[in-house]
Amino acid sequence: MPARRQLGRLLVLATVGFGLVARAETPQETKRQNILDELGLKKKPPAPPSTTTAAPAEEPATEEQKPEGPGGKTKGGGRTAAPAGPSFTRAIHPLFVATCKACHTAGGAAGATPLVLTGDAEADHRTLARFADVHAPEASKLLQKSSGAVLHGGGAPWPTGSGPYERVLAWIRAGARLDHTAPKEAAPVPEAEARQPDRHHEGERRETRTPAAAPIPTPPLPAPAGAVPLSGATAPAPSVAAPGGPTFATAVHPVLMSVCAVCHRPGGSAGMTRFLLSGDVARDEAVVRALVDPRAPESSLLLTKASGQMHAGGAPLPAGDPRRATIVAWIAGPAAPPPAAAPAPGAPAVPAPAPTVPAVAAPPPPPIAAPAAGLGLPFGFMLNGRFDLNYERRQFSGNPFDTTSVAALRSYHHFLFLSRDAGDPCGLTVEVLTLLFWEGHCRLPWHPGPVSVTVAAGKIVVPFGADPLFHQSYGGLAGFDQVVLPPVWSIEGVAAHAVYWHGPLAVTDDLYVVRGYALQEADAVLNLQSDFSPDDDTKLAIGNRIGVAWMGLSAWYSAYFNPLGFGRRLFMQAIDLNISRQRQIPVLGHFSLGVGLLRADVSGGGPGMGGVGYDYYDFADYLQLRYYPFDWLFLQYRTGLFTFDNMRGLVSDNSRLTNADGSTHNFGVVTRTRNLWFGIFYFINLEKVNEIPNDILRFNVTYEF
Numbered sequence: 001m002p003a004r005r006q007l008g009r010l011l012v013l014a015t016v017g018f019g020l021v022a023r024a025e026t027p028q029e030t031k032r033q034n035i036l037d038e039l040g041l042k043k044k045p046p047a048p049p050s051t052t053t054a055a056p057a058e059e060p061a062t063e064e065q066k067p068e069g070p071g072g073k074t075k076g077g078g079r080t081a082a083p084a085g086p087s088f089t090r091a092i093h094p095l096f097v098a099t100c101k102a103c104h105t106a107g108g109a110a111g112a113t114p115l116v117l118t119g120d121a122e123a124d125h126r127t128l129a130r131f132a133d134v135h136a137p138e139a140s141k142l143l144q145k146s147s148g149a150v151l152h153g154g155g156a157p158w159p160t161g162s163g164p165y166e167r168v169l170a171w172i173r174a175g176a177r178l179d180h181t182a183p184k185e186a187a188p189v190p191e192a193e194a195r196q197p198d199r200h201h202e203g204e205r206r207e208t209r210t211p212a213a214a215p216i217p218t219p220p221l222p223a224p225a226g227a228v229p230l231s232g233a234t235a236p237a238p239s240v241a242a243p244g245g246p247t248f249a250t251a252v253h254p255v256l257m258s259v260c261a262v263c264h265r266p267g268g269s270a271g272m273t274r275f276l277l278s279g280d281v282a283r284d285e286a287v288v289r290a291l292v293d294p295r296a297p298e299s300s301l302l303l304t305k306a307s308g309q310m311h312a313g314g315a316p317l318p319a320g321d322p323r324r325a326t327i328v329a330w331i332a333g334p335a336a337p338p339p340a341a342a343p344a345p346g347a348p349a350v351p352a353p354a355p356t357v358p359a360v361a362a363p364p365p366p367p368i369a370a371p372a373a374g375l376g377l378p379f380g381f382m383l384n385g386r387f388d389l390n391y392e393r394r395q396f397s398g399n400p401f402d403t404t405s406v407a408a409l410r411s412y413h414h415f416l417f418l419s420r421d422a423g424d425p426c427g428l429t430v431e432v433l434t435l436l437f438w439e440g441h442c443r444l445p446w447h448p449g450p451v452s453v454t455v456a457a458g459k460i461v462v463p464f465g466a467d468p469l470f471h472q473s474y475g476g477l478a479g480f481d482q483v484v485l486p487p488v489w490s491i492e493g494v495a496a497h498a499v500y501w502h503g504p505l506a507v508t509d510d511l512y513v514v515r516g517y518a519l520q521e522a523d524a525v526l527n528l529q530s531d532f533s534p535d536d537d538t539k540l541a542i543g544n545r546i547g548v549a550w551m552g553l554s555a556w557y558s559a560y561f562n563p564l565g566f567g568r569r570l571f572m573q574a575i576d577l578n579i580s581r582q583r584q585i586p587v588l589g590h591f592s593l594g595v596g597l598l599r600a601d602v603s604g605g606g607p608g609m610g611g612v613g614y615d616y617y618d619f620a621d622y623l624q625l626r627y628y629p630f631d632w633l634f635l636q637y638r639t640g641l642f643t644f645d646n647m648r649g650l651v652s653d654n655s656r657l658t659n660a661d662g663s664t665h666n667f668g669v670v671t672r673t674r675n676l677w678f679g680i681f682y683f684i685n686l687e688k689v690n691e692i693p694n695d696i697l698r699f700n701v702t703y704e705f
Contacts, residue, residue, distance in 0.1 A: 085170050085171045085172075085173065085174020085175065085176075085177065086167055086170055086171045086174075087179055088121065088125055088171065088177065088178050088179055089121045089178070089179060091167060091171070092167065092168060092171045093121045093124060093125070095164050095167065095168065096117060096124065096128065097117065097119060097124075098250050099146070099157050099158070099164070099249065099250045100115075100117060100146075100154070100157075101117045101119065102254050103153070103154055103254065104116055104117050105117055105118075106118075110153065110154070110380065111378060112378040112379050114127075114130070115127060115128075115131065121178075122178065125178045128142060128176075129176050131145075132172045132176040133172070134172060134173070134175055134176055137169055137172040137173045138169065140172055142168060142172070143158075143165060143168060143169060143172070146158040146164075146165065146168070147159055147160045147165055148280065148281075151425065153279075153380050154254070154257075155253065155257075155279045155280050155281045155284070156280060156281050156282065157249040157250065157253075157281055158249075159281075159282060246326050246329050246330045247330070248281065248285045248288070248330060249281045249285075251326050251327075251330060252288070252326065252327055252330050253281050253284060253285070255317075255323045255326070255327065256277060256284070256288065257277060257279065259306070259316045259317060259323075259374075260275070260277060260306075260316065261277045261279070261421055264276055264277050275287065275288075275291060275302070275305075276499055276506065278443070278452060279421075286501075287501065288302060290503065290504045292331045293331070293583075293584075294331055294332060294333055296583070297327075297328045297331035297332050298328060299583045300331055301552060301580065301581075301583075302327070302331075303317065303324065303327065303328070303331075304580075304581060304583070304631065305580070306318075306324070318632070318672065318673060318674050319631065319632065320674075321674070374705055375705070379420070380420050381418060381419070381420045382418075382419050382420065382421075383416060383417070383418055384416070384417045384419070384704070384705060385415065385416045385417065385703075385704065385705055386413045386414075386415050386417075386702065386703075386704040387411070387413060387414050387415075387702070387703050387704070388411055388412055388413045388414075388700060388701065388702040388703070389409070389410075389411055389700075389701055390408075390409070390410045390411065390412065390698050390699065390700050390701075391407070391408075391409055391698070391699045392407070392408045392409075392410060392696060392697065392698045392699075393405045393406070393407060393408075393696070393697040394406050394407075394408055394694075394695075394696055395693050395694070396693050396695055397691070397693040397694075397695055398695070400682075400695070400697035404693065412479060412480040413470070413479075413702065414433060415431050415433060415434070415436060416431065416432045416433050417429060417430070417431055417432070418430045418431075418432050425442055425443045425445065426440070426441065426442040426443075427440070427441055427442075428440045428441070429441075435459070436488060436490060437458070437459045437460065437461050437488070437490035438458045438459050439456045439457065439458035439459065439460045439461075440456065440457060440458055441454055441455065441456035441457075442454065442455055450500055450501045450502065451498055451499065451500045452498070452499055453496060453497070453498045454496070454497045454498075455494070455495070455496050455497075456494065456495045456496075456497070457493075457494045457495075458492070459490050459491065459492050460490060460491070460492075460493055460494070460495055460512070460514070461488070461489065461490045462489045462490065462491060462493070462512065462514055462543070463495065463497075463510035463512060463543075463545045463558075464485070464489060464543060464545060464558045464560060464572075464574065465485075465545075465556065465558055465574050465576055465596065465598070466554070466556055466576035466578060466594070466596060468488075468489055469488060470487065470488060472484070472485050472486075472487065472489070473594070473596065473622040473624060473638065473640065474574070474596065474597075474598045474620035474621065474622055474640065474642070475620040475621075475622065475640045475641070475642035475664065476621075476622050476623075476638055476639045476640025476641070476642070476663065476664040476665070476666060477640065477664055477666070477683075478638070481683070481696075482529075483529070483642060483660075484528060484529070484598065484618065484620045484642055485528055485529065485598075486528075486529050486530075491514045491515050491532065492514065492515050493512055493513055493514030493515060494512065494513055494514075495510060495511065495512035495513075495514075496510070496511050496512070497509070497510050498510075504550055504551055505548070505549070505550045506547075506548070506549045506550075507546075507547070507548055508545075508546070508547040508548075508549075509544065509545070509546050509547075510543075510544065510545040510546075510547075511542075511543075511544050512542070512543050512544075513540055513541070513542050513543075514540070514541055514543070515532060515533060515538050515539070515540065515541070516532070516533060516538075516539045516540060516541025516562035516563075516564075516570075517531050517532055517533060517539065517541070517562050517564055517570055518531065518532065518533035518534070518537065518539045518564055518565050519531070519564045519565050519566055519568060521566075522566040522568070522605065523614075525616070525644070525645045526564065526570065526600075526602055526618075528572075528600060528618065533565075537565075539562060539563055539564065539565065540563075541560060541561065541562035541570075542560075542561055542562075543558070543559060543560040543561070544558075544559050545557070545558040545559075552579065552580040552581070552582055553577075553578070553579055553580075554577070554578045554580075555575075555576065555577045555578075556574075556575070556576045557573075557574075557575055558572075558573065558574040558575075558576075559571075559572070559573050560572040560573075564602065566605060567604050567605045568602060568603065568604045568605045569602070569603060569604045570600060570601070570602055571600075571601050571603070572598065572599070572600040572601070573598070573599055573600075574596060574597065574598040574599075575596060575597055576594070576595070576596035577593075577594070577595050577596065578592075578593070578594045579592060579593045579594075580592050581628065590627055590628050590629065591625065591626065591627055591628070592625075592626045592628075593623075593624070593625055593626075594622070594623070594624040595621075595622065595623050595624075596621065596622050597619070597620070597621035597622075598618075598619065598620050598621070599617055599618070599619050600617060600618040600619075601615070601616075601617045601648070602615060602616055602617070603615040603648070615647070615648040616645050616646060616647055616648060617646055617647075617648060618642075618643065618644045618645070618646070619641070619642070619643050619646065620640060620641065620642040620643075621640050621641050622638060622639070622640035623638070623639055623640065624636065624637070624638040625637050625638075632671055632672060632673065633669075633670070633671045634669075634670055635668070635669055636666070636667070636668040636669075636670065637665075637666070637667055637668075638664075638665075638666040638668075639663065639664065639665045639666070640663065640664055641662075641663045642661065642662065642663070642664075643657070643661040643688075644658075644660050644661060657688045657689050658688075658689065658690070659687040659688070659689060659690040659691075659692055660687075661687070661688040661689075662685060662686050662687040662688050663685075663686050664683060664684065664685050664686070665683070665684040665686075666681060666682070666683050666684075667681070667682045668680065668681040668682070675703055675704055675705050676701065676702070676703055677700070677701065677702040677703075677704075678700070678701055679698075679699075679700040679701075679702075680697075680698070680699055680700075681696070681697075681698045681700065682695075682696070682697055682698075683695055683696040683697075683698070
């Protein structure tokens with residue numbers, strides 16, 4: 001009986017072994033295994049056949065068979081087979097082209113770095129291999145940069161543990177080779193052969209087995225459109241779209257960083273809005289998703305602002321821009337493939353993606369080639385500009401073509417902005433033609449919870465009011481027509497900017513110390529446009545601005561305190577409210593509204609200088625209403641009151657009114673296309689006393705890039 005039972009066991013083992021060998025040798029199995037090897041995946045072994053006879057337990061490996069390191073050598077002098085890595089040409093190279101080549105190419109934002117990709121697999125392999133460490137794969141510079149573990153201008157496109165990260169890690173672990181073929185000394189042993197008896201220990205009948213390759217985690221599914229992180233939750237990793245659809249990390253984030261981050265960054269001129277780009281892909285995706293509507297992508301607040309609607313930054317992504325089509329496809333989600341957008345004039349055609357193996361997710365295609373906003377320079381610098389030309393009729397009341405009116409040709413904006421940020425912790429912004437302002441800024445490496453802090457120093461744009469740069473509207477006038485505050489209030493000082501996120505809610509705070517105003521004489525009336533303290537007798541001023549943004553509503557409170565000399569002091573406050581287009585509301589979705597008011601009090605002083613009859617205030621307000629019959633056209637009405645040197649405690653002291661006190665009414669029609677703005681404006685200026693002919697008719701064309 002024992003001999004018959006032993007014979008039965010041998011027959012069962014022989015049958016199972018023969019079946020495995022036959023299965024491994026079929027052409028279909030061989031082809032399938034080759035595909036999995038190229039992608040660095042491991043085929044799930046078949047379930048063992050059911051049998052009532054228990055298979056003999058495997059004996060543990062002896063000390064001689066235990067491998068001593070990643071090279072596969074054993075202490076007994078033998079070798080175990082190394083795991084096969086993903087194919088470089090089919091799985092790794094497309095990842096780097098789609099994610100990194102937009103910047104890491106000749107002439108790109110990272111074109112001056114040692115990592116420059118050409119698109120040729122062999123040439124790019126030689127470049128990438130220099131940044132891969134096969135002895136310590138996780139410490140490879142490729143992974144350290146792409147995961148954001150070390151400083152990287154492009155943020156963290158592949159967070160640790162993401163699908164692309166694990167795939168590249170598996171490729172480096174396998175030797176970072178040009179393809180998936182392993183060296184001869186570590187060639188993978190076929191499964192059927194691996195289960196044959198070891199010839200060196202045939203008497204002991206021990207079996208050797210090939211170690212299984214590390215499994216590659218499946219890339220995470222896209223987060224639900226419109227989702228935002230809950231309080232205290234970690235920001236989600238960038239989503240991976242279905243094959244053929246753009247992803248945020250590879251297609252959308254680079255566009256936003258190049259187009260929007262100049263202003264919408266911590267410390268930037270739009271750093272107090274809820275659209276704040278930090279350079280971190282995961283956090284920026286959570287911020288952007290709160291500004292998009294997957295049910296109506298083109299109507300999303302992100303794109304309406306980018307087309308220039310109630311947007312101080314113009315129209316960086318107008319209708320027809322291929323980059324805009326890419327963002328629309330991402331907003332629509334993987335169910336809707338990206339629309340075929342015509343390339344911009346002169347832009348190279350984008351080839352169709354190469355066919356992929358069925359049932360294997362292909363890497364996302366690269367963004368559609370299009371001209372970048374601004375001019376990219378080496379070492380991550382960006383050059384932006386704003387220029388305008390205005391034909392005006394002046395010195396009239398009522399009829400702009402009256403014989404008393406005069407014609408003028410003027411340019412108010414001729415600026416070039418040189419900046420470097422690109423998600424780095426530190427950056428700078430300089431107006432290079434006139435040194436209108438210049439500042440350096442750094443994000444602090446630590447931040448309490450969802451709060452991030454940026455500090456800036458230099459000749460900074462003072463964060464007072466809703467739009468400090470070019471667009472102060474107090475008194476109903478904006479830009480270089482402003483009569484209350486400087487049209488561009490920039491002065492030497494330091495500032496700290498903090499922002500707190502909670503879903504669609506953003507709360508900001510700007511604290512700053514700058515060179516302030518000073519009185520030339522004890523009884524002089526302060527001019528808020530020009531009476532700044534001299535360098536040799538600097539009066540320091542301190543200010544703070546708090547902003548709140550939620551669902552298209554933005555509000556600010558600004559406060560500013562300044563000792564003026566002679567025992568006198570200035571305390572200035574402003575309140576501003578902006579309501580952007582609420583497209584989800586019929587009719588009202590065609591309108592936007594901005595309102596604000598400012599009051600500046602001058603008080604104090606020695607005997608005979610302060611108190612009733614000596615203290616005074618300046619006041620100004622504005623209301624701006626815009627109607628958008630089309631996305632490329634709006635009609636504007638702006639109005640405001642302004643009064644200077646009025647007495648404390650009185651609404652209006654008629655004995656102190658001059659022709660500097662009055663109101664303005666501005667009617668305008670503005671259209672825009674790509675980088676050009678065209679506008680017609682009619683200004684009616686009404687004085688409280690002594691009306692003067694100072695109405696204006698203006699034809700404007702503005703170019704910005």
